[in-house]
Amino acid sequence: METKEPAAPYYTRPKMQFMRQAIIRGIEQENDVQQLEQLYARYNPLGKTFEEEVAEARAWAEAHFEPEDVEELAKVDFTVGHDPEEWNWNPPTTDEEWERQIAEWEEEEKMDGWITLEEFERRYAKLLDP
Amino acid sequence: MKFAVSPLVRRQFEERAQWYEHYRGKDFVKSFAQNIFSTYRAIAQMPTIGRIEQKGKRATYRSFLAHPGCRIYYVHDQTLIRIQRLHFSAMETPPSTLNRN
Structure with a gap:
């Protein structure tokens, strides 16, 4: 059949x-x-774990940034798994929003940690040599 | 003229460089950093290069596109330029294994 x-x-x-x-x-x-x-x-059977990715990102940060900055980056898991919009800033659009933003910036101007152009270039020169 | 970068801009710059390194690769970080460096130098030499965003009582607030995904906001008067904020265009987190060098 x-x-x-x-x-x-x-x-x-x-x-x-x-x-x-x-x-x-x-x-x-x-x-x-x-x-x-x-x-x-x-x-993702052969992929790295989250912890392995973070450890790799930490090693890169330690090779390129100052120790105190590495500790700041550790607070956001060295951006692994973080959506970049989380720290996006929306620029003001109206005059009222601008006035509020300028007032906020004038407060920020009193903060410590401002650096010169020369200091900025010195701190991040390693980024130009991957 | 003096030139100052805010601590918040430093943090934004570092986080974005780290994110680019993880999801886009080292060469992308290099290009991003080069663009930021050269834009800072250009602003330091000629603060009026940027687009006027707002004229304040004491200073002028301007912005300049430094990188395809990054606009620099800064304020300047007769003696000082302050880099106040970076604005990044929204991006989706790509699968890391597809985009790394």
């Missing part, structure tokens, strides 16, 4: 892309740490 082979499902590129996007959206909404750990192990 002749048996009929099952037809192989046919996946078009748009269908595969649709499924990828659905998975990405699902992972973006996942807040369960254990689920995230399992997904990370499945989709």
